[in-house]
Amino acid sequence: MDADDKKVTKSGSGITRRSFLAHLGVAGVAAASLTTPGRAQPAAEAKADDQSGDSMVKAPPGAVPLTFIVNKKQRSLKIDPRTTLLDCLRENLDMTGTKKGCDHGQCGACTVHVNGRRVNSCLTLAIMCQGDEITTIEGLGTPEHLHPMQQAFITCDAYQCGYCTSGQIMSATALMEEGLPPSDQGIKEAMSGNICRCGAYPNILSAIKMCKQSTKVKS
C-alpha cells in the first residue's frame, strides 16, 4: 500500500536520508565497491560493511553500489539497478521473511518500512533506497523478543498459512505510527492493501485493536 497521503514518520534513530548519506562518507562508498562471489552471510551475522552479491547473477554488468541501513545495520552491496527492494532483501541479503505474493504491488505480502513508512518492496527499486533506513519483519522483533504487534497476532491467531503475515504486521505497525483510525471501518480501509487469501481478517483486526490497547507502539 502506498500511503502517499499519510504522514511520513521518521524512524526512531532520527537519521534522515540526507544526514545519513553525509554521515556515511567515504568509508561507506569504498565498502560498496565490489561484489564478492558467493552467497551473502545469513542476515543475523552480516557485518555492517559486508559486501553481498547474488552469486547466481554474478555481479551483472552495470551493477551499481547501494548503501542503506537494514534493520539498524548498515549494508553495502553492488546490485543490478533493476533489482527491486524485495528481490534485494530476499536474494542479495538472504532475508526471506519478506514474501513475494504478486510482485505487482497489489497484495501487500512484501510490505516493509522505508524510513518508517510502509511501502510495497516489490514496487520499489532497491537503488531508490540509497541511504534509507529499511525495517523488515526480521528487524521488528525476534522470536525471543517479539514486537507487541507480533505478540498480538499470536494471541489473536491472526494468520493461517502465514504467507501474508509479515506484510500484515509491517503494515499494521506502520499504521499505528500513522495514527490508527478510531473506527473498525477506518482500520479496515487502511489495511485493505494487504490481502489474505486464508481470510484471517477478523483476527487481524482484533490483533491491531489489541495492540493499540496494550501499548503505544514505536516501530
Place this chain on the structure above:
Amino acid sequence: MQIGHKTPKNPNIPHDSAIGHVSGTSVYIDDMPPAHNEVFVEIVPSPVAFGRIRSIDTSKALAVPGFVGAYTYRDLHHNKFGPITQDEILMAEDTVYFIGQAVVVVAAESRSAALAARRAVVLDIEELDPCLTVAEAIRRDQYLDRTYAIKRGDVEAAFAEADHIIEGHFSIAGADHFYLESQACIVYPQEYDQIVIHSSTQNPSEIQHVAAHLLGLNLNQVVVITKRMGGGFGGKECQSTHPAVMAAMVALKTRRPARLIYNKDDDMQWTGKRHPFENDYKVSFTDAGVITALQARLYADGGAYNDLSTAVVGRALTHIDNAYFLPNADVVGKIARTNFPPNTAFRGFGGPQGIITIENICEEIAAYLGMDAYDVRRANLYGVDERNTTHYGQLVANNTLPELFDTLLESSQYRERRATIDGFNQSSLTHLRGMAMTAVKFGISFTNKALNQANALVNIYLDGTIQVSTGATEMGQGVNTNIKMLVAEEFGIDYDKVIVMATSTEKNNNTSATAASAATDLNGSAAVNASRKLKERIAEVVAQHFASTETGMGAYPDRIVFADGYIYDSRKPSRRITFAEAVNLSYRERVSLGERGHYATSGIGFDWSLGQGAPFLYYTNGCAVSEVEIDRFTGDMRVLRTDILMDIGQSINPGLNRGQIVGAFVQGMGWLTTEDLRYTRNGALLTHSPTTYKIPNIYDLPATFICNTIQNDNKVNVRGTKAVGEPPLVLGISVWAAVKNALSYVSGESIPTLNTPACNEEILSRLTYYKRLLERQDNNNHAFNEGFYHDEASVLLPRARSHAAGRAVRSNLSGKRARSKSGKADKGVTA
C-alpha cells in the same frame, strides 16, 4: 485396554508455526537457501489454447549467458499421467491443448538468465479452433470420462402431477485459488538416481507417483517433502505435480539441484481453477413450496484433461440436494472437454456448485410463490425421523439441520429484519437491501473409498519428547496443531513436548492428499492409534515397576493413567513418575518406543453403477444469514451483516476452527461476488493478477460478523469432532442469494436472475435490466414475454455464460396460486 488420559483445560493453543509466522522465520519453499550449484528452471508455455507445433527453436536460448539446458517431452521417460484417468500429457508433443501447457523447460544459472532463456525460445504453432465453452464442447460432443447419474423415484410422474414447475439454466463461474504462495519446488538429485523433492503440495504421494512414473524411476527412489504451504485450497492437490516433475527432470539431467517457482501471473494463467458449471434444472413443487422432484443436468468445464474432474462432478451430484429432501431426483453429470488448463480441486470440490444450484432453486421458488425463501428452505429441510434419506440413499444421521435453522432464525432476528428490509426497500430511492439464509450439509470422506486411510509414525525420545509424522500437509488449516494436541493429550503431556514433522513420503508411504476436509480425521486417528499402542507398552512397564516397588500394588496396566506429565496407578495417584522417567524405564526394559498407526474409515462405500450408497462417514452442517445493501446507481454491494451457525461436533481447537469457518466463508463470498475470471476470445486469461482479479480484502468483510457453533457429539469420528475445512465455504452462497433476494424487490413479476459472480457490474446490469423491463411493462401494460432471459447485449467474452434464468414453465392449477401478484403465470409455457 482403556488407558486414561485427561482432556486439556485450554484447547486454544496457538498454531504450531505461530512464532515463525509472525517473525518471518517460517520457511516456505523459495525461502530455502540456494545450494551453490543450483539451477533455476523456467517453463516455456503454449501461448495458444489449441494448436499444432510446427517447430521449436532454442538456438537463441543457447546463447543466453548462464544457459544450462533446454528439455522437451523427449527427455521424459513417459509423458502420460492422471490421478483418475491417465489422460494427461505433461509436456506437449505435437499438439498443445491449453494456454500454459509446458512445451519446453529451460534451466539456467540464475533466475534472470532462466527468464531470458525462456523468452528466447521461439515456438512456431499453427493455431487450431479451440473449444472454449461448455456449449461448444456439447456441440462437438467432446467429454472427459463417462456420464454419472443418480436417480430416485420417478421425476416424470412427479412432474405430471405437479402444482408448479420451474425450469432454468444456471451458469456457475470458476475461481482462481490465489494461494498467496504460488506453485514452488526444489529438487535435489541424490546417488543412484534417487531424488528428494521439496514441494509446496497437498499431495506428496501423488508427486512421488507421477515423478517416478514419468522419469522412469521406482517409487522408492523418490522422496517428497512438504514442510508447509502458503495456502493450497485444492490448487496444490494435483497441479503442484507439474512443476515438481519438470524440476526433477532437470535435476536428474544436470545432476544439480533445480528450483522452479511460478510467478503469480504465470500461476494464474497456467493452472486449473474451480470448475465452472453450466446446469439445466427442472423442479416441481407444491403450493407450499415443497419440492416434489428435481431433474438436473450438470455440465462441468473440465478443461483439457480430467485431473480430478470425475470426483468433482461426483461431489456435485451428491450435494445437489444440500440440506433439502428430494423425494424424486434425476441428476446427471458430464465433464466437457475444453481448451483450458485442467480444472481441479478447489475447497468444496464440486459440492458448492451442486449446492448453489439448489439454493438458487429455493430462491426462485420463493420469488415465484411470493414466499419468504427461509420458509421454502425450512419446508424442504431434511427431517430427523422422516424425509431423512438422500437421493443416493444415505441416511442423514445425527441431523442437526432443523436445530440450526430454528436457532439461527431467532438469533439473527431474521423476521424482524425482514420487515425492516421490506420497509427500507419501499422508501429508499438510492439503495436496495436483500437478505437470505442458506445452508450447508457437507459429506465428509473422500468419494474414492481407497483414499479414506492414513498412517502415522510416532517416535518417543529418551527425554520424553515426541515426534509425529503423518501424511497430512500443513497449509494453514492447523492440521499439525490438531495432531499435536491429539498426541499430547493421549500421553497426558505438555503440547510443547510434541512436534509434528514435515510431511515426507520417506516416513509415511502411500498417503492420501490433504483434502476433503479429512486430514485431521484420518491422520489424527492414525496418530492416536499409534499413540495408544505405545501407551499400552509403557503402561505395562510402569505397572510392573509399581508392582515391584510398592508392596501389595500388583501389576495392573489398565489402571495406569497418563496425565499432567505424570504416570500413575489410578488406585494410588500419589505414587507417580514423570513421562520421561517412564520412557527411560521402557527403554531399559528394551521396549520399542516408536510405532506406526493406521486408520481406515469404516462403513462407507458408493456404487456409481447404481448411483447409490453411503459415501460419507458423516455430514458437517451449518447455515448462515447474510444481509446486503446495494447502491442502485453503481451496483456497489456491501455485506451489512452475516450470522453463521455451524455444527462442527466437539472441537479439538475452537480457535483454529473459527478461523477455518470465517476464512472459508470469505473465500466462498469472493467466488460469488468479486472474483471475475475474464478471458479473451482466444481463451487467454485476462485477470491474472490481483490488479484485476479481486479476492475479498479486509474491507469486504461483513460489517457485522457473528460466528457461532452448536454443541454436538459426533460419535463416529476421532474425539467426536467434525471436519470444518470446506463446508463453511458453501455458506458464502448466502451473500449471493441475498443479492438475488434484493433483486426480487425490483424485478416485478419476473423471477430475478443473477449470474455468478454477482460483482458490481453484474448487479448493475440486472438493476438496469429490471428498470427498463418495468418501464416497458408500464408503457405496454401487458405481459412482457421475453422477460426471463437476460438482455443479449450484456453477455460478453466467449467464456462468458448465457444468463442464469429461472423460468416458470407451468402452473397447473388455475387460480390456485399462492402468489398474490398476477401476470407471471401468463408467461409460462407448457413443458
